[in-house]
Amino acid sequence: MKRWMLCFVWGMIFFQAPVVDARDFLKEIEAHYSEGKIDDALEVARAFAEAHADSVGAHGFLGTLYAEAGQLDAAVAAFQKVVEIKPGSVRGYRDLALVFARQGKISQALSALDRGIGQSDEPALLLAERASLNSDLGKPREAIADFEAALKRRSDFIEAYQSLALTHIAVGDTLSAIAVMDRGLAANPDNVMLMVNRGGVFHALGMTQQSFSAYRQAVEAAPEDPSVYRALGFMSAEVESLDIAQTAWEKVRDLAPDDLEVRDALAQLYAARGNFDASIGEMLGILERAPDGNLVRFRLAEVYVAKGDIAQGKTELLTCISRAPRWIAPYKRLALLYLGEEKVDSAGVIYEKALAIDPKDAEVHNNLGFIYSARGDFDKARRAYETAMAESKDASTLRDAQGNLDIIKSIQAGKMRVRHILVKTEIEAQEILNKLKAREDFAALARSYSIDPSKENGGSTGFFSKGDLHPDFEAAVMKLKPNEVSGVVKTPLGYHVIMRVN
Structure with a gap:
């Protein structure tokens, strides 16, 4: 089942409440929500629903906010109000079912969808939702029947073709999966997204050449559509056709420079192929648009180090630390760089700061043991290695700490x-x-x-x-x-x- 989206009621609200009044409520709700003040947003949303008791949009928005806040019983009540006001509301039944499913109340979710399908004049969306739920429940036959019923009502329901094909794939019916996508294209010959999804189905079946052919068809039909190149790039990367992936992602960057996920993937691909300058340039471009992207900055530090520019790598790690002081990863990487430079004392200072964040980090204790032993403080080294062993959650760290502890014991025994x-x-x-x-x-x-x-x-x-x-x-x-x-x-x-x- 798909997760609900906050935006789904925006188009509805202005038809259900006086426009100026609604905009005032929405402006205040949006301000609170964008600042992460969900309780304040809920308070305003409740006032909105009280002021417009007959507004489908107001109650729908309130239900969505309740769901976002994890107040699922209240969300159910709000969505039930929506379908009470408008018994034919497709979105009301859909979101009511989604909340029931999130609560684990599967029979009630199915019942909500059944009621919606029976009362709505446009039941295709609800049929597809019921199909998805049946698929999640391990009932592929019921899912296939519902997807087919949805497509019978709406031959342009692109997502349903994709989901139906994937359901056939899940039960090993390859030919039916391909036939579904071909049927979709016959009904919607100019739909680029369907061409892309057809390529995705071939990819899921391991039919790489056919997948590439489908994506090429999509590129020819929409040479300036970044979503086509995006899908082609990720598929190509998965089958290790890295030249094609790089070219496709570079095209996405040119057409949609704000697609930071693709630009991050491109930067990592450049780095993996040893093109460090291009990788650095791409990551700096991402950080211009999202300066708080600490994971990208962390990877940028790694690329600088791989390039041999240790000083700049350390600078980026220090920036990560200043922007996210409770994130332990940059401390650990910075300390390792100091150890590589044989600056044992500097590494020790950084590791002590890391322990203040997570006193149970086995890797940090293990490396502090090395620092203590390098200083000749074997008692502290022994305690650090013993702690590392006690806190270790993976075999590699445990094995390393045990070996180091054995060394310390041998040294203390005069060996x-x-x-x-x-x-x-x-x-x-x-x-x-x-x-x-x-x-x-x-x-x-x-x-x-x-x-x-x-x-x-x-x-x-x-x-x-x-x-x-x-x-x-x-x-x-x-x-x-x-x-x-x-x-x-x-x-x-x-x-x-x-x-x-x-």
Whole structure:
């Protein structure tokens, strides 16, 4: 069942109440509603209905506001008043049924639709609503019959063709679905939306080529209609025809620059394809029209980071924080950027602010544990990892926190951890040292040159206690500070280059 719309009674009101008086009420209601003051809007709407007790529009508007406020019993009473005043009101019965359905009173919703169908001179809309409800109830046969009855009364009922076709698809009747859309086009050969919907039906059936053909037909019929390119773009993106999607969405942007959903999709497509400048330009265009679009701004920060402009990425995240100080995502992303720059203290400050927003965020506790351990405060690190495990709601964070906690326990137990590269000759070991001095990555060198099984882990030995390894190896480790690299160390296994991890 479709959700009711606030606008549905606007066209009715001026025929049901004195025009000037109605406009005064409506102006005040709209002002309250636009400011989110639903209670004040309701108070004025009640006064409107009392002043115009015989106005279908006034009671319809009141019912809609009650429904928006979640006062469903009051909404039912208002819509019942509508159909009492005007027994043939299609919209009155429709919205009464919608509220009953929202309350879970399905039999009463069906009864309201049945009464409306019997009393209205134009029952097609109510037949379609009953069909939708039957479809939701898992009664496709009844739904199909009602959609067919609606189309028998109104051959130009475009939405009914689409819904009927989708109902056939739901029960696996592909041929009937296609036949319905063909029938709709035969009755309405110039209806572009029906062409678009036909493409959507082919797409739902997995018939990609036929879908593209239908959309091309729509484009030829309405080359300046942005809704056609919009549908083509989203369908193309779903089947990963990204060139077509990009071209279609660019056309929407040119024809309807205020379609921010499409522009956001286009910006994300540009970013996914590595066209960062175009993505940034698109997102900035969105923010010019909707400066409070923090999700877009957050994605803009990510694109700047992907482009390598970390400073601008941080600036956008700080703007997100200033505009939405209780949204935790930009804090967490900003802290990660600081960690990437090895600005551990700055990251710690941001994470503490994030915890003030959500003290149970496992990811934040896990990363704070890393910061505490980097500072050598292993007790705080241990507590942070334990909290992360207790609060974790996904396996990845739990696994990460458990691994980090094991590391802290090993460190506190006096265990050591190193990376090493084992080679056969001293000359080879010296060459490794030269590569390290040239700032080559230790783990990568271990994977390439080491003859020890630890090469698969970038040379990591895991934790070991004193006495676990050869004395000469351990003696060399004990002389190193964390992240310091040894000279050439000889053991019976060969020649080692060692980097102490903790």
